[in-house]
Amino acid sequence: MEIISTAKEMQQRSDQFRQQGKTIAFVPTMGYLHEGHLALMREGKEQGDKLIISIFVNPTQFGPAEDYEQYPRDMQRDLKLAQKVGVDCVFTPSAQELYPDGFQTAVEVEGVTQNLCGISRPGHFRGVTTIVAKLFNIVKPHIALFGQKDYQQLVAIKRMVDDLNIDTEIIGIPTVRERDGLAMSSRNAYLSPKKRKEAAKLYRSLRKGEELFRQGEKNTTTILNTVRGGIEETKPEKIDYIKICDAHTLEDIEEIKDDAIIAIAVQIGKTRLIDNIILKEV
Numbered sequence: 024m025e026i027i028s029t030a031k032e033m034q035q036r037s038d039q040f041r042q043q044g045k046t047i048a049f050v051p052t053m054g055y056l057h058e059g060h061l062a063l064m065r066e067g068k069e070q071g072d073k074l075i076i077s078i079f080v081n082p083t084q085f086g087p088a089e090d091y092e093q094y095p096r097d098m099q100r101d102l103k104l105a106q107k108v109g110v111d112c113v114f115t116p117s118a119q120e121l122y123p124d125g126f127q128t129a130v131e132v133e134g135v136t137q138n139l140c141g142i143s144r145p146g147h148f149r150g151v152t153t154i155v156a157k158l159f160n161i162v163k164p165h166i167a168l169f170g171q172k173d174y175q176q177l178v179a180i181k182r183m184v185d186d187l188n189i190d191t192e193i194i195g196i197p198t199v200r201e202r203d204g205l206a207m208s209s210r211n212a213y214l215s216p217k218k219r220k221e222a223a224k225l226y227r228s229l230r231k232g233e234e235l236f237r238q239g240e241k242n243t244t245t246i247l248n249t250v251r252g253g254i255e256e257t258k259p260e261k262i263d264y265i266k267i268c269d270a271h272t273l274e275d276i277e278e279i280k281d282d283a284i285i286a287i288a289v290q291i292g293k294t295r296l297i298d299n300i301i302l303k304e305v
């Protein structure tokens with residue numbers, strides 16, 4: 024497994040892969056890898072000839088009061104896990120490498136980043152789409168894999184790729200969960216054992232909402248009341264949002280007529296957790 028830390032070197036390596044006729048699959052991450060990341064990598068390994076991942080805690084997607092400094096990091100452990108999955112190259116740039124002095128460009132997707140996390144994390148998606156656009160220009164992937172856990176991020180990246188004619192296929196991967204249903208996240212490491220137990224109720228609440236939908240309920244207020252009831256049992260420090268949105272536009276809806284998503288962001292202890300469930304007619 025190669026470890027590459029400069030953009031130039033990564034670009035040259037990717038050019039070589041392409042010249043050899045290899046399909047490049049790419050999984051961008053912020054590291055502190057867990058089974059969710061590994062599921063993306065395994066699928067990337069299936070779909071591409073060469074698997075490249077990046078490990079980079081991107082400063083521009085964190086707000087000034089957020090956890091950039093505290094974000095968990097363990098490069099040695101991550102590299103071992105990546106090697107086990109069969110990653111070909113790990114791109115591990117420094118912040119200075121990607122944002123040198125004088126950097127002054129951003130990529131901003133408009134509509135789909137306005138609601139949900141866009142309200143409480145101003146500038147977050149601008150940071151995400153800018154770094155992903157940069158990484159795509161460095162890694163030159165044919166396909167890139169993203170988790171549905173960060174559903175709004177996935178939609179924003181698909182939008183960016185369509186709007187900017189980026190020649191990379193975006194693949195969404197279902198959320199990987201702990202045995203009790205909690206969506207895997209690097210930030211789960213912040214939870215105390217007591218809060219960790221409470222956190223499992225988030226997914227159970229989403230499931231209750233999904234169940235109502237399956238029984239024929241289409242009114243979102245009714246479904247949201249049920250979900251909210253379950254979430255309030257966890258005595259969260261803060262409920263940022265509990266919403267049902269159109270799965271494509273991410274606008275709030277009153278009646279479910281098409282693909283929709285129940286999305287939540289809740290602070291448990293000091294940890295802000297997000298999760299969602301996709302509602303599709305089957």
Ligand code: AMP
Pocket residue numbers: 051052053054058059060062063168169170171172173196197198199200206207208209
């Ligand atoms: P992160 O390191 O948190 O930026 O995540 C890197 C990628 O892994 C993103 O595409 C995430 O959506 C994805 N991811 C994170 N957690 C999960 C999970 N539990 N299941 C599936 N994908 C995930």
